[in-house]
Amino acid sequence: MKNLGLIQFSLIISVVGIIILIFLSIYSEPKISSIEEINKKNLENYVKINGTIINIDKIKSGENYFLIIRLKDFSDSIDVLDYENSNLKINQKIQVIGKISEYKNQLQIEAKKIKLLE
């Protein structure tokens, strides 16, 4: 096979690249933003925000439930969608990493990770 060297090289780079991306996906996180910094330009991107829960609504969607958490920080407030139904309470301080999306002209965050801060 004429291209044997190139085949081996491309396979090695692919595997090394995949391993790096696995590490990055596990260990890398976006920088902390304030809620007022979130705008339409960040749509579909991930953000990390810290805030206090000021309201929780449990919503039924088909046979499943999800939570809409109203999160407030020093600058503004935003809805966070939690499909994992975490056991959270009002006034708890949490850190959320999630994707910015839009529903009925309002920006919201679809949570990927929620961490209790205290």
Next chain:
Amino acid sequence: MIEQIIISIILGILAGLFTGLIPGIHINLVATLLFINSSQLLSITTPITLAIFIISMTMVHTFTDFIPSIFLGAPDDETALSSLPGHRMLLKGLGYEATKLTAIGCLIGTIAAIILSIFFIKTAPIFYPFLNKTMVFILIALSLFLILTERSAKNKFFALVIFILSGILGYFTLNLTVIKQPLFPLFTGLFGSSLLTISFLQNVKLPEQKITKSRIEKKEILKALILSIFSSSLISFLPGVGSSQAATIASAFKRISEKTFLIVLGMVNSMTMLLSFVALYAINKPRSGVAVFVGKFLPNISLEQLWILFIVALIVSIIAFFLTIILAKNFSRFISKINYKKLCLFILIFLAILTPIISGWIGLIVLATGTSLGIFCSLIGTKKIFLMGSLLLPVILWSLL
């Protein structure tokens, strides 16, 4: 209102030419930019006008996208057998004919999709709940079907390896929280820059391209149409499956010639795109990136609005057909006169500069990994469609986990 519609059709056609002819630039990117600036745009125009812009761009992109994918990234003779039918025809000097066949397919596909939509608007709400429940099993069955219909045991093995490796790459890339537009470097690497790198590394010399008239029997077109209707109907309501898989499913059921395959490819490309708008209307599930944005502009899309979009799609498709033929003729004259190696290098540099701008620096790692995997896939002689594991495997895993 009429002036606004005409302007948005013209701008959509221009945007579709831009995204279609420049490798790596996708319509979703333009649709995203449109959406980000929609507040300002909606102060001077209406949501339906923006949706008309999107559908015009989409249709032109669907046609012209075949020009760079046929004329660029061709391999040398040694790997030509495992390459795409369009590239094989290009290496025989038939790049123009290959593009024309896909354009014929796209045009017939557009008409067929509009007729089919009457049926799907009525039936989709009935069959979708069943499809939704069994979706993950259908996707697994589909993936297995594509792998198991490979000819030899060696081909089946490598198809599985490529499917799994690209699936892992796709899963972790889409899980990254520090990347913007992850699909851009992922698909550019797997399907674009990998082929361009191979062309650059190998000494590809393109023969003089001939402007030939394609003679296709009506029977072949009918065969292509039946296969396309079957496969497009199946995949248009499933996530993670693209037109290449639909064309492969079609060809797996009935042995078809290289030329018929190209017609099928064109047909399923326009049919799946238009049926994704039917899915948006009938089951409120947009099945393509651009349908997602149309859904954002027209959240409660009415039947009247859907038909306006389809009439625009039909008119733009006719224009796009002639534009594709003219462009393919010019590409054929120009491609054998220029330094193919330098052209590939130029586009590779362009994509490498564009990636950090669109996706950030991590995008370059995804681009390099995708490019290497795409090169590996081409050189071991495995079909590129198995690289779609990058989308199929994550969808399967998210549904199961």
